[in-house]
Structures are given as C-alpha cells and as structure tokens.
Amino acid sequence: MTEGIRVAAIDDVEPGEALLLSLELTGTEDPISLFRDDDGTYYCMDDTCSHEEASLSEGWIEDCEVECPLHSSRFCLRNGRAMCLPATEPVRTHRLEIRDDDIYIFPGVPSDTAGE
Numbered sequence: 001m002t003e004g005i006r007v008a009a010i011d012d013v014e015p016g017e018a019l020l021l022s023l024e025l026t027g028t029e030d031p032i033s034l035f036r037d038d039d040g041t042y043y044c045m046d047d048t049c050s051h052e053e054a055s056l057s058e059g060w061i062e063d064c065e066v067e068c069p070l071h072s073s074r075f076c077l078r079n080g081r082a083m084c085l086p087a088t089e090p091v092r093t094h095r096l097e098i099r100d101d102d103i104y105i106f107p108g109v110p111s112d113t114a115g116e
Helices: none
Strands: 005-009 017-021 032-036 042-046 060-062 065-067 074-076 095-099 102-106
Touching: 005 017, 032 102, 042 095
Parallel strands: none
Antiparallel strands: 005 102, 017 032, 032 042, 060 065, 065 074, 095 102
C-alpha cells in the first residue's frame, strides 16, 4: 500500500465538512473519515469518538478541531488528541497525500502531524 488509496477528489469535501469513507474502500475494520477544516486543509482520522460510539464525521469542524455530536468532546484534526472531556483518549490519525486533484490515504500510517 505504498501508493495509498484514492478516496476522493479535492472538491468532494467542502470546507468545514467531512466524508465518511466506506470500509470496502479503506479495507479497515474501523470507520475512517476525511475532514476538511474551515481553512481548506484536509485531515484523515478514525471516525468513531474515543469516548462513546458516535460518528465524528457528523460533528462540527472548526479551527482544526472536530466536535463530537454526542457529548461535545473535541479532537485535534492534526494529531487526534482529545482536547476536552469527556473524551480522554486520542483518535487515530492516518497519513494523506494530495496528488493533482485527488486525495489518497494510508490507513494505519499516522499523519505527518501526529506528533504535534
């Protein structure tokens, strides 16, 4: 999987929105979502909140964070870190690359910004 998996075109996700990727596409057991921050930057991380079974792609995206729609935990889109309670555990990030107008992800490979 050194070349990554093409998951979307850059215009498929509007700023401040997310795209839940199909498990068949990613080949993973856990759901993954592609997030686009309000500044237009793309991020990829697991879709499930680490606190409860809630879809982060249904949450609110702003200032490089996504807020869980269930209990309002927030996660950093860069590194998956839980930013506030009730979540205390991070959400796994995945590396992505933009090539021309396409977005490729590398499931299981932490994002380049995971240490920030």
